[in-house]
Amino acid sequence: VFTNTITIVVAGADNGGALAMFLEEVPAKTGVPMHVHKGTTETLFVLKGRYKVSIAGKLCELNEGDGVYLPADVPHAYTNIDDQRGRLLFTIYPSGLDDFFEEISRSGLEPPAQLPEINRIAAKYQLEIVGPPLE
Numbered sequence: 001v002f003t004n005t006i007t008i009v010v011a012g013a014d015n016g017g018a019l020a021m022f023l024e025e026v027p028a029k030t031g032v033p034m035h036v037h038k039g040t041t042e043t044l045f046v047l048k049g050r051y052k053v054s055i056a057g058k059l060c061e062l063n064e065g066d067g068v069y070l071p072a073d074v075p076h077a078y079t080n081i082d083d084q085r086g087r088l089l090f091t092i093y094p095s096g097l098d099d100f101f102e103e104i105s106r107s108g109l110e111p112p113a114q115l116p117e118i119n120r121i122a123a124k125y126q127l128e129i130v131g132p133p134l135e
Helices: 097-107 115-123
Strands: 005-010 020-026 031-037 041-048 051-055 058-062 067-070 076-080 086-093 127-133
Touching: 005 097, 020 097, 031 051, 051 067, 058 067, 076 127, 097 115, 115 127
Parallel strands: none
Antiparallel strands: 005 020, 020 086, 031 076, 031 127, 041 067, 041 086, 051 058, 051 076
16 A cells, blocks of 8 residues: 555454454555544554554654554544564454455555545544645
């Protein structure tokens, strides 16, 4: 998905949509744009690397073994600030983002040039990209 590799560990289809879990590999010095999940909460756990995270405009730094709760309807973004590829574990409640990853991966769309089309697809999964990645 874009520059990151996503591996679905638990799909929502396996548990009636209650939750999904996925691993995300993030290249060095890259991250995801500021975005909002409408009605979906997340937990993020750092397996490898160091990350700068913004939650509702508040910045924090996470190291290996750290985790954070990302409330529903709150803008957030994260960037791997390490010099090597990092790895994150996410749990989302309820599921749906796993289906977004599948669809957007098949689409071949890339931000920022194709952001309107990406957001059109994202809206089906209660997701909206609202800003650029963290620097």
